[in-house]
Amino acid sequence: MFLVIGLLIALGLAAFVATPLLSAEGAGNSTLPVDVTPLGDLKRRRLVVYENLKDLEFEHQAGKIAAQDYQSLRENYLGEAAALMAATQEAEQLRENDAVIEGEIAARRASRKIQPPQDYVCPHCGFENPVPVKFCGECGTRITDHPRKP
Ligand SMILES: [Zn+2]
Numbered sequence: 001m002f003l004v005i006g007l008l009i010a011l012g013l014a015a016f017v018a019t020p021l022l023s024a025e026g027a028g029n030s031t032l033p034v035d036v037t038p039l040g041d042l043k044r045r046r047l048v049v050y051e052n053l054k055d056l057e058f059e060h061q062a063g064k065i066a067a068q069d070y071q072s073l074r075e076n077y078l079g080e081a082a083a084l085m086a087a088t089q090e091a092e093q094l095r096e097n098d099a100v101i102e103g104e105i106a107a108r109r110a111s112r113k114i115q116p117p118q119d120y121v122c123p124h125c126g127f128e129n130p131v132p133v134k135f136c137g138e139c140g141t142r143i144t145d146h147p148r149k150p
Pocket of ligand 1: 122126136137138139141
C-alpha cells in the first residue's frame with residue numbers, strides 16, 4: 001500500500017513539474033522545445049527517479065521509513081531507473097537510425113537533382129522535358145515508349 005502511494009506521489013510530482021514547463025514553452029513557439037523529445041523526456045524521468053532514490057536514502061537514514069518499505073521502494077526505483085535507461089538507449093538508437101535515414105534521403109534528393117531527367121529526354125531532338133510528357137515539348141515527338149526507370 002505504502003509503495004503504491006509513494007509511486008503515485010512520485011508520478012504526480014513528475015507530471016506537476018513537467019506540465020507548466022511544457023505549456024509555457026509550447027505557447028507561441030512553433031519549434032518544439034528540446035525537452036519534449038522522447039530522449040529529453042526519458043532523461044528528465046530518470047532524474048526524477050534518482051531524486052526519489054536520494055530522498056528515500058535520506059528518509060531511511062533519518063529513520064522515517066520502515067526497513068521493509070525502504071527495501072521495496074528502493075527495488076522499485078532501481079527497476080524504474082533500469083527500464084528508463086534501456087528505453088533511453090533504445091531512443092538513442094532510434095535517433096541514430098533516423099539520422100542515417102535522413103542522410104540517405106538527403107543523398108537521394110541530391111543525386112536526383114544532379115541526374116538529368118532521362119525519362120523525358122526526347123529521342124528525336126534531345127530536348128529534356130522537365131515534366132512527364134507524352135509528346136516532346138520542343139518537337140512533338142511521342143516519347144511515352146520510354147518508361148520511367150526507378
Ligand atoms: Zn523533341
